[in-house]
Amino acid sequence: MYYGADYYPEHWPEERWPTDAEMMAEAGLNLVRLAEFAWTRLEPEPERFDFAWLDRAIEHLAARGIRVVLGTPTAAPPAWLVRQHPEVLRVRADGRRVHFGHRRNVCLVSPVYRSCAERIVRAMATHYRDHPSVIGWQIDNEFGCHDSARCYCEACQGAFREWLAARYGSLEALNRAWGTDFWSHTYRAWEEIPLPFADALPANPGLALDYRRFASDANVAFQRLQVDILRELCPSHFVTHNFMANGFQELNYYDLARDLDFVSWDNYPDLRRSDPAQLAFNHTCIRGWKGANFWVMEEESGAPGTTVISPNPRPGDIRLWSYQAIAHGADAIVYFRWRTCTFGAEQYWHGILDHDGRPRRRYYEVQRMGRELQRIGAQIVGSEVNAQVALIFDWDTAFAFQIQANNPAFDYFEHLKRYFVAFHRRNVPVDIIPWSADLRRYRLVLAPALYVLSPDAAARLRAYVEKGGTVLFDVRTGAKDVYNRVAEGPLPGLVADLCGVTVDEYDSLPPDVTVPLVFDTPIVSTQKLLAHTWCEVLAPQGAKVLVRYGGQYYAGQPAVTLNTYGKGRAVYVGTIANPPAYERLVDELLSSTGVQPLLDTPPGVEVTARWQGQKRLLFVLNHTNAPQSMSLPGEFHDLLSGQPLSGTAVLPPKEVWVLV
Ligand code: GAL
Numbered sequence: 001m002y003y004g005a006d007y008y009p010e011h012w013p014e015e016r017w018p019t020d021a022e023m024m025a026e027a028g029l030n031l032v033r034l035a036e037f038a039w040t041r042l043e044p045e046p047e048r049f050d051f052a053w054l055d056r057a058i059e060h061l062a063a064r065g066i067r068v069v070l071g072t073p074t075a076a077p078p079a080w081l082v083r084q085h086p087e088v089l090r091v092r093a094d095g096r097r098v099h100f101g102h103r104r105n106v107c108l109v110s111p112v113y114r115s116c117a118e119r120i121v122r123a124m125a126t127h128y129r130d131h132p133s134v135i136g137w138q139i140d141n142e143f144g145c146h147d148s149a150r151c152y153c154e155a156c157q158g159a160f161r162e163w164l165a166a167r168y169g170s171l172e173a174l175n176r177a178w179g180t181d182f183w184s185h186t187y188r189a190w191e192e193i194p195l196p197f198a199d200a201l202p203a204n205p206g207l208a209l210d211y212r213r214f215a216s217d218a219n220v221a222f223q224r225l226q227v228d229i230l231r232e233l234c235p236s237h238f239v240t241h242n243f244m245a246n247g248f249q250e251l252n253y254y255d256l257a258r259d260l261d262f263v264s265w266d267n268y269p270d271l272r273r274s275d276p277a278q279l280a281f282n283h284t285c286i287r288g289w290k291g292a293n294f295w296v297m298e299e300e301s302g303a304p305g306t307t308v309i310s311p312n313p314r315p316g317d318i319r320l321w322s323y324q325a326i327a328h329g330a331d332a333i334v335y336f337r338w339r340t341c342t343f344g345a346e347q348y349w350h351g352i353l354d355h356d357g358r359p360r361r362r363y364y365e366v367q368r369m370g371r372e373l374q375r376i377g378a379q380i381v382g383s384e385v386n387a388q389v390a391l392i393f394d395w396d397t398a399f400a401f402q403i404q405a406n407n408p409a410f411d412y413f414e415h416l417k418r419y420f421v422a423f424h425r426r427n428v429p430v431d432i433i434p435w436s437a438d439l440r441r442y443r444l445v446l447a448p449a450l451y452v453l454s455p456d457a458a459a460r461l462r463a464y465v466e467k468g469g470t471v472l473f474d475v476r477t478g479a480k481d482v483y484n485r486v487a488e489g490p491l492p493g494l495v496a497d498l499c500g501v502t503v504d505e506y507d508s509l510p511p512d513v514t515v516p517l518v519f520d521t522p523i524v525s526t527q528k529l530l531a532h533t534w535c536e537v538l539a540p541q542g543a544k545v546l547v548r549y550g551g552q553y554y555a556g557q558p559a560v561t562l563n564t565y566g567k568g569r570a571v572y573v574g575t576i577a578n579p580p581a582y583e584r585l586v587d588e589l590l591s592s593t594g595v596q597p598l599l600d601t602p603p604g605v606e607v608t609a610r611w612q613g614q615k616r617l618l619f620v621l622n623h624t625n626a627p628q629s630m631s632l633p634g635e636f637h638d639l640l641s642g643q644p645l646s647g648t649a650v651l652p653p654k655e656v657w658v659l660v
């Protein structure tokens with residue numbers, strides 16, 4: 001298993017490099033990522049390349065058996081490039097051009113920038129194609145970060161018009177799709193079509209959605225420009241990119257993942273948001289973008305900080321977060337970063353080593369795990385998470401909700417997480433999938449808030465239910481067509497008959513209002529079950545009522561229904577509820593679909609499984625600061641301690657079992 005660090009030899013005197021390599025090897029590290037921000041070092045002036053320093057750095061690493069992932073440096077252009085071609089700088093939604101002096105400040109559509117990027121990538125690939133230490137590439141760095149997903153420059157304006165012409169074929173079709181009769185927006189020439197600049201009023205929703213799609217495609221195309229070069233020149237190397245999570249939703253990540261060998265991502269749990277369920281959700285999303293295992297290319301290994309400094313990871317956190325990533329399908333862990341830099345905008349973003357480069361607590365924790373992985377890593381790599389429950393994430397829907405949230409408190413990712421958290425609490429694995437995935441391998445498919453509903457998506461979900469599957473839909477399903485126009489028919493639009501229900505009214509609630517929920521089956525829960533944010537008053541057309549509202553003018557009216565259709569069932573949840581209500585709903589779904597939790601554990605103890613054929617590895621992680629006891633169903637062997645475990649067993653705080 002690869003276990004490594006992001007390393008910036010260019011930040012340190014060359015005399016230090018052998019020490020770094022030696023300390024890395026001592027910590028069990030066998031991989032570094034290099035050079036993703038070193039463009040000016042690699043091409044000090046146009047078309048003059050210098051790889052000698054990087055070659056020497058790699059030699060020291062190679063001497064210790066450490067392999068290399070090279071980053072292409074296109075997230076931060078050299079000053080000479082921007083001075084020569086100021087038009088490569090990105091334009092923000094308010095029309096202002098950004099300045100040099102940060103990163104992610106360029107337009108990925110700009111022909112000049114694309115050709116400069118091509119040149120440096122080609123030069124690097126040519127130089128390193130046969131290097132025995134180099135195993136793969138990370139393209140660019142965190143596409144879309146720092147609000148860079150969309151650019152509003154003239155090059156983008158032109159490219160957008162071409163993209164629209166290809167999509168719609170004619171202006172008549174575009175005018176119809178967007179409904180340009182509204183406010184006299186009808187276009188008679190492609191040159192008349194504007195960009196959706198930030199203004200006092202929002203742009204036409206059809207234009208706004210297409211611009212998000214276009215901009216996402218532009219990032220994917222910029223990545224593909226580099227992928228193509230690397231595939232041509234370095235056919236034996238892998239190609240990846242470091243994605244983001246924590247609610248980042250500016251780029252279609254299914255599209256971005258498609259051209260890569262695997263997805264990587266940057267995991268900064270940061271104690272302010274280190275809720276284990278959130279972290280689990282992040283890993284699950286990342287695994288979902290390609291439907292496959294992934295790498296963590298930047299794993300937090302010290303206190304984050306730029307102007308102010310966040311709390312330190314507590315003893316055991318770095319190792320626990322790393323095992324959690326592995327538990328959810330990571331096949332490599334790479335820490336950000338080897339050593340905390342003394343200069344630059346991130347001089348307070350801490351790595352494994354502090355500024356002084358001496359080994360301390362965090363180094364020894366990384367080392368402990370490094371030695372463990374040397375023993376057990378090979379048994380884990382490549383094994384798969386096999387979930388029976390799927391959660392559909394749709395990027396058109398995400399984009400459309402960004403354009404119109406419907407309720408100020410609504411966020412699509414946060415909403416999907418509500419369901420995820422309830423399954424996570426029961427230790428039931430979930431996959432994130434697109435609606436176009438093969439649904440047959442799942443016993444239960446959740447499609448919450450599938451707002452932009454295409455006829456294709458509706459047909460696939462219908463076919464799945466007909467053949468015996470269970471699908472859950474909820475609020476705002478089918479409210480929009482693919483042009484971001486509101487559906488004409490009664491909601492939930494194209495799946496209304498599948499759900500056997502229509503939405504009579506919807507009520508968008510202010511932040512402080514809750515509405516009691518009354519389940520039709522007797523409740524064992526002592527907690528209040530409450531709706532908030534959004535209430536749809538449902539009119540069953542054949543569906544059975546599961547839950548009713550217990551307040552507002554719709555007291556007694558249906559809130560959740562269940563319909564049998566073909567051999568399967570469709571649940572419709574017409575509201576957003578508090579966590580106990582989701583837990584209760586999830587318990588009913590688990591028992592009716594026969595999906596079994598992996599293990600029953602106390603709160604704060606997470607369980608996942610990875611499979612190698614029939615062989616199962618059970619990861620049990622104690623995220624709490626107290627020992628946790630649980631009863632194990634059978635005889636187990638913990639790979640980490642080498643000890644047998646059975647009956648009632650106690651997992652110490654922040655500790656991990658890997659059970660077979
Ligand atoms: C990531 C980025 C790294 C570094 C790190 C810490 O988002 O990829 O280059 O900036 O955050 O801030």
Ligand code: ZN
Binds near residue numbers: 091107151155157
């Ligand atoms: Zn642009």
